[in-house]
Amino acid sequence: MRGFLFKRIIQLIPTLFIVAVIVFFITRMLPGNPAAVMLGPQASAEDIAAYSDKLGLNDPMYQQFFDYLLNLVTLDFGNSLSYNQPIVDLIMERFPNTILLAVSALILAVIVGVPAGIIAARKQNTLIDYSVTTLSLIGVSMPIFWLGVMLVLYFSVNLGWLPATGMGSLEDGFWDFISHLILPSIALATIPTSQFARIIRSSMLETISQDYVKTARSKGLKEFMVINKHAFKNALTPLITVMGLQFSALLGGAVLTETIFSWPGMGLLIIDAIEKRDFVVVQSTVIFVAVIYVVINLIVDILYKVVNPKVNLDSNNGGGK
Amino acid sequence: MSQQLLRVKDLQVEFKSGSITNKAVNGVSFDLDANESIGIVGESGSGKSVTATSILRLIPNPPGKITGGDIYFKGNNLLEMSNNDIRKVRGNEISMIFQDPSTSLNPVFKVGNQLMESIRTHQNVSKKEAKKKAIEMLELVGIPAPEKRMNMYPHEFSGGMRQRVMIAIALSCNPELLIADEPTTALDVTVQAQILNLMKDLQARLQMSIIMITHDLGVVWETCDKMIVMYAGRVVESGEVKAIYQNPLHPYTWGLLDSQITESQESTEALSAIPGSPPDLSYEIKGCPFADRCPYAQAICYETTPELAEPYQGHAVACHFQTTEQQLERREDAYVDGSTSRS
Numbered sequence: 197m198r199g200f201l202f203k204r205i206i207q208l209i210p211t212l213f214i215v216a217v218i219v220f221f222i223t224r225m226l227p228g229n230p231a232a233v234m235l236g237p238q239a240s241a242e243d244i245a246a247y248s249d250k251l252g253l254n255d256p257m258y259q260q261f262f263d264y265l266l267n268l269v270t271l272d273f274g275n276s277l278s279y280n281q282p283i284v285d286l287i288m289e290r291f292p293n294t295i296l297l298a299v300s301a302l303i304l305a306v307i308v309g310v311p312a313g314i315i316a317a318r319k320q321n322t323l324i325d326y327s328v329t330t331l332s333l334i335g336v337s338m339p340i341f342w343l344g345v346m347l348v349l350y351f352s353v354n355l356g357w358l359p360a361t362g363m364g365s366l367e368d369g370f371w372d373f374i375s376h377l378i379l380p381s382i383a384l385a386t387i388p389t390s391q392f393a394r395i396i397r398s399s400m401l402e403t404i405s406q407d408y409v410k411t412a413r414s415k416g417l418k419e420f421m422v423i424n425k426h427a428f429k430n431a432l433t434p435l436i437t438v439m440g441l442q443f444s445a446l447l448g449g450a451v452l453t454e455t456i457f458s459w460p461g462m463g464l465l466i467i468d469a470i471e472k473r474d475f476v477v478v479q480s481t482v483i484f485v486a487v488i489y490v491v492i493n494l495i496v497d498i499l500y501k502v503v504n505p506k507v508n509l510d511s512n513n514g515g516g517k
Numbered sequence: 518m519s520q521q522l523l524r525v526k527d528l529q530v531e532f533k534s535g536s537i538t539n540k541a542v543n544g545v546s547f548d549l550d551a552n553e554s555i556g557i558v559g560e561s562g563s564g565k566s567v568t569a570t571s572i573l574r575l576i577p578n579p580p581g582k583i584t585g586g587d588i589y590f591k592g593n594n595l596l597e598m599s600n601n602d603i604r605k606v607r608g609n610e611i612s613m614i615f616q617d618p619s620t621s622l623n624p625v626f627k628v629g630n631q632l633m634e635s636i637r638t639h640q641n642v643s644k645k646e647a648k649k650k651a652i653e654m655l656e657l658v659g660i661p662a663p664e665k666r667m668n669m670y671p672h673e674f675s676g677g678m679r680q681r682v683m684i685a686i687a688l689s690c691n692p693e694l695l696i697a698d699e700p701t702t703a704l705d706v707t708v709q710a711q712i713l714n715l716m717k718d719l720q721a722r723l724q725m726s727i728i729m730i731t732h733d734l735g736v737v738w739e740t741c742d743k744m745i746v747m748y749a750g751r752v753v754e755s756g757e758v759k760a761i762y763q764n765p766l767h768p769y770t771w772g773l774l775d776s777q778i779t780e781s782q783e784s785t786e787a788l789s790a791i792p793g794s795p796p797d798l799s800y801e802i803k804g805c806p807f808a809d810r811c812p813y814a815q816a817i818c819y820e821t822t823p824e825l826a827e828p829y830q831g832h833a834v835a836c837h838f839q840t841t842e843q844q845l846e847r848r849e850d851a852y853v854d855g856s857t858s859r860s
């Protein structure tokens with residue numbers, strides 16, 4: 197286990213380096229001079245030139261690159277010019293909002309998707325099964341942007357039940373906080389819910405017919421235990437894989453959902469920073485998101501071991517990725 | 518006379534897939550006394566497992582369904598019990614072990630957990646007591662260092678040890694009947710003997726009845742008091758093991774015994790050494806289901822289905838030529854016709 201962790205942390209370094217390099221060059225390839233974008237259309241040519249100098253944009257590319265790497269290695273992320281505050285503060289302000297949305301979407305997806313998948317598998321080829329399969333097929337192929345807009349139109353504009361945009365705060369009361377969370381969570385949870393239902397359905401169909409399930413029944417266990425203990429735990433591995441992928445995607449900031457609902461999270465931050473050509477913010481947030489991905493992947497691999505004792509983390513073929 | 522423990526009467530089981538109905542078990546009857554053991558033999562697909570799993574009502578439904586018959590256990594009809602009541606029988610009064618111990622234990626739970634689960638389902642004991650009982654059971658089935666083994670997963674056990682664990686689970690609530698569906702088929706030859714000896718030993722110590730399903734007639738000979746021979750979902754011969762070995766009445770049983778003697782090592786193949794293959798159970802069979810493969814079949818065999826009859830006390834056969842004398846006559850006819858001959 198310790199050897200495994202050490203190895204994974206070492207492996208993290210090249211991954212992050214590659215991400216850092218790619219982000220650097222992609223941001224430089226964006227059209228438009230950041231200084232000009234930040235100063236706005238009224239700025240004079242001299243102002244722009246002076247500002248470019250200040251940003252180091254006139255330095256040769258290799259020098260910019262090495263400065264950038266050096267800052268990264270020394271964990272000096274610098275300040276955002278457009279937001280006028282340290283990047284670290286900016287991320288620490290936005291990231292919790294993203295976690296909040298991601299976690300509530302994930303919980304929603306698990307609460308709805310997993311039982312739906314289990315029931316569909318148990319009632320294979322019945323109306324319930326067909327409904328779950330059809331709904332989840334619609335769910336995975338749903339354009340989230342469209343869904344988000346429809347939710348807002350119906351629940352906020354027509355019915356007026358829920359706020360359309362923004363994030364609530366606990367200081368304004370619990371309901372204010374929750375009501376702002378509901379629509380974006382539903383929009384964000386749609387795809388994972390459908391995916392979880394499909395995955396659990398198919399892996400439960402497989403485990404339900406296994407011999408150990410017959411053994412569990414022959415021991416006189418209640419059907420609830422047979423299904424939810426003996427069959428379900430064996431059906432978990434594929435679920436953990438998609439859950440990990442989904443959760444890291446959610447934590448990276450749900451760009452579409454955050455944009456539709458003006459949710460002040462990482463996704464909105466990245467979009468905003470790209471528009472403003474605030475390179476420093478783009479670079480740092482993307483690298484931060486990359487770290488999150490890697491960490492979640494690591495947690496997923498450890499979870500494999502938890503659900504399946506045969507997985508050996510220290511060997512190369514362990515993990516089942 | 519000991520008390521009658523189990524009585525299976527005219528059991529019928531069907532499997533449906535689409536418009537096809539497969540009559541997997543078609544009128545099987547047998548009974549079993551306390552402390553007695555019965556062997557069920559027959560080719561692959563003859564309905565041995567389906568018969569055995571029907572007793573605990575573990576036939577997967579759909580596609581399977583018990584469509585007729587009665588199964589009395591200590592006077593109560595298992596087929597008419599509520600789901601709740603049959604659950605109290607499973608693993609408690611009647612236990613079952615299966616062919617492949619590497620798939621019948623759950624790979625993601627510790628052996629101790631699976632054993633204690635069984636105990637705690639049927640006995641109102643604390644976790645600590647259940648653990649003590651579980652360790653005792655592992656000891657009883659001959660697993661060394663049982664306390665340590667409790668915390669291990671099935672994949673950390675050898676095949677024979679896994680089957681021992683299965684037996685420990687099955688016997689943890691002192692059942693009166695153990696159903697063993699080919700308990701040694703998946704094991705090494707040397708381990709097979711150990712497991713059989715263990716079962717025989719435990720039967721004597723714990724006082725229980727056994728239904729032993731097997732391909733291996735040697736196993737029946739060594740462990741069972743009586744046996745039934747199944748063919749195409751029916752019983753074609755039943756009686757004391759000794760009587761059947763000395764005087765097999767059904768041509769199918771002759772075939773089984775012959776093939777067992779000629780090819781004693783690979784028992785699974787031995788059974789299929791009878792030429793031909795069993796009939797398709799999804800069609801109504803006219804006449805004797807074995808007629809097509811029977812070297813001595815006569816016109817009547819293709820016309821009417823023989824009922825199970827008891828030409829000798831306690832020894833039944835489903836054949837138109839029930840007694841040894843009738844058979845000898847028929848044999849001669851067969852050779853005179855010259856149409857069929859046995860190798």
Ligand SMILES: Nc1ncnc2c1ncn2[C@@H]1O[C@H](COP(=O)(O)OP(=O)(O)OP(=O)(O)O)[C@@H](O)[C@H]1O
Pocket residue numbers: 532539541559560561562563564565566567568577580581798
């Ligand atoms: N789950 C099932 N679905 C459909 N048909 C089944 C099922 N289980 C058994 N059958 C059918 O029932 C018949 C009897 O099968 P069974 O498993 O009892 O045979 P068996 O005598 O135990 O054979 P083996 O020696 O191979 O274990 C077979 O024709 C089989 O196709």
Ligand SMILES: [Mg+2]
Pocket residue numbers: 565566567698
């Ligand atoms: Mg079988």
